[in-house]
Amino acid sequence: MHWGLVFGLIAAIASYVLIYHTTFGFAARVAGGNIRAAKIVGLSVGKLILTICFLAGAAAGLAGMVEVAAVQGRTNANLAAGYGFTGILVAFLARQNPLAVIPVAILLGGISASGGLLQRRLGLPDASVQVLQGIIFVFVLASDALYGRIGFLKGK
């Protein structure tokens, strides 16, 4: 265990509060939902997008800091290859909810970490984890097509 997880948890909770419990977050959700409506009610969409991009970049930079300072302990050229893309997919799987990102990210991290075990115990190549992750992502994203089609899951 290292302090990176604490950073991640705090960042997730902070962005949850920011998106769902502040005026700024509400404005951002309006702009994300319908950009024309946001412009009509007088929100400065450009400024919103820019600020959100700054925050997103800051969060990604924090992840890089944790990777260097707590996991690797040093920098090298091929550090953290692919975390960015997986991160985008984690956000998709969590349906853009910062609190849901926490369990999804932990699940995906667990699958990645199981790579070493698969390699030692079953003699599988280390890329099998990547294949598994790819298959999971493809199936979960494709299941978006079932959204609202299954009776007992329909809810309100």
Add this chain to the structure above:
Amino acid sequence: MADGTIGLWTVPLAVLGGAIRVSTPFLFVSLGECITERSGRINLGLEGTLVMGAMSAYGISYVSDSPWLGVLAAGVAGAALGALHAGICSLPRVNDIAVGIALMLFGTGLAFYLGKPLIEPTAARLPAIDFGWWSEISQVRAALRINVLFLIGIALAPILYWAFRTTRWGLLVRTAGESSDAARAMGYSVLLIRLRATMVGGFLAGIGGSFLSLFYPGSWNEGLSSGQGVTAVALVIFARWDPMLCMWASLAFGGAAALGPALQSVGVTSGYHLFNAAPYILTLAIMIITCSPKRTLTGAPAELSITR
């Protein structure tokens, strides 16, 4: 220019050679993505397709001793991945960008998984045509050793430009990309057009991958592609969805990528990694100069999920 030494002329020559060598995968992937995006869909998975193409080309070339069969296999593998992307995206409410990233991970993972036994052996490589026979200088000869795939790619750009403008097929792809309602009203299946366009795009991206493993750098390992697939997708936006501009953008990108090693070879070693960033700086600079807050991207297909 005595004794075959050409001094500082090495730099532009190496940039030219680099533009020819490095740009071929960019050329194929960006032309393929251009077709896919013109039909109204973004396939971000071309990075995975590229790596998968490189692996299958190397494997088939190793087994059959025929590099051209390897190129064909790479294209077929790419078309299969394209069909997978198009098939999943045909389902309602599925986000093509997210599926693309998922297929990128899946494709690279699968290529590494299947390609493990291919790291050691050497496969038959693609031949190069020597266009520098008239020159005594070795650097000129090296720069002008051109692969046939590069020539095919260069020829493909004007053909696509012409096909998009004048052929029935090109018009249909553009209709599906600009207004799916219009295509449907004409009685064509938009999903089928996009399936075909994505498969052709995957086919071309696979061929781009075969260039990586069969010509330059010319071997199969897991560090083969350093994000060329993703970069080529960005180049399509940079080139405003125009096949001819895609070609020029790929060439400029390849040339800029060769700047760092070229300067190093004449002794300019300070800032080597900074010069390696030259293609990205160039792309960013042109994007910033040509964009405007007053209008959206010109030439963007109206059905793309980023413009809709």
